Amino acid sequence: MAKQSKSKAKRKTSAWYQRHANDPHVQRAQREGKRSRAAFKLTEILNKYQLLRKKDAVVVDLGCAPGSWSEELAQRTNENGLVIAVDLLEMEPVSNVVFIRGDFTEAETLAAMDAVLNGRAVNMVVSDIAPEMSGHKLVDQARCMGLNDEALSYAVNHLREGGHLLLKSFMGEGFDAFKQEMRGWFATLRVIKPAASRKASSEIFLLGTEFRR
Numbered sequence: 001m002a003k004q005s006k007s008k009a010k011r012k013t014s015a016w017y018q019r020h021a022n023d024p025h026v027q028r029a030q031r032e033g034k035r036s037r038a039a040f041k042l043t044e045i046l047n048k049y050q051l052l053r054k055k056d057a058v059v060v061d062l063g064c065a066p067g068s069w070s071e072e073l074a075q076r077t078n079e080n081g082l083v084i085a086v087d088l089l090e091m092e093p094v095s096n097v098v099f100i101r102g103d104f105t106e107a108e109t110l111a112a113m114d115a116v117l118n119g120r121a122v123n124m125v126v127s128d129i130a131p132e133m134s135g136h137k138l139v140d141q142a143r144c145m146g147l148n149d150e151a152l153s154y155a156v157n158h159l160r161e162g163g164h165l166l167l168k169s170f171m172g173e174g175f176d177a178f179k180q181e182m183r184g185w186f187a188t189l190r191v192i193k194p195a196a197s198r199k200a201s202s203e204i205f206l207l208g209t210e211f212r213r
């Protein structure tokens with residue numbers, strides 16, 4: 001692949017910042033004190049499909065930093081519920097959320113998460129995970145699909161019967177096959193493009209409800 005010239009890369013960067021600053025969802029997030037505009041994607045989906053209505057749910061938030069999903073999840077659970085959040089990066093603490101720093105695909109991190117779960121089955125797994133992008137489309141798409149696979153495996157191993165999985169995916173090579181694989185584990189599978197997701201982005205959410213083995 002041809003290398004981008006420095007000046008082109010710079011122009012692209014400033015265009016990104018400009019788009020970001022003018023984005024109404026970014027402005028709303030700033031007004032409402034959210035850590036990220038991503039919060040609105042989660043709330044739209046949870047509200048529309050009436051998920052996490054019981055406050056004693058056990059929820060796992062994969063790829064949680066900077067924490068806007070974790071904040072929303074904490075508001076939907078009480079002291080009988082549990083939110084476990086995991087990320088490669090550090091996250092500012094969120095009240096009533098147990099944060100674990102690590103790679104959720106690694107045994108050590110999984111063991112730490114299991115220790116917090118202490119045998120409880122999970123009501124819902126959410127994953128907003130995005131890998132670090134290399135800029136090489138095919139490589140990035142393959143990484144995304146690999147992480148989707150890992151998130152699905154985590155859900156299959158930890159969800160209770162009737163539980164749900166919400167996962168960010170990316171349209172492209174491997175998406176249809178992954179969607180089919182995920183469909184096999186849930187009574188219903190929905191493909192969702194929330195209003196706060198940029199139209200130009202290939203990001204798309206998959207919601208599997210009513211997990212069944």
Ligand SMILES: C[S@@+](CC[C@H](N)C(=O)[O-])C[C@H]1O[C@@H](n2cnc3c(N)ncnc32)[C@H](O)[C@@H]1O
Pocket residue numbers: 035036038039062063064065066067068069070086087088089102103104105128129130131132
């Ligand atoms: C789009 S951000 C998540 C935003 C978050 N949902 C929020 O609302 O603030 C994606 C996150 O996935 C994390 N991530 C990527 N690969 C991961 C992995 N293997 N294990 C844990 N976290 C990972 C990244 O570090 C990044 O913080």
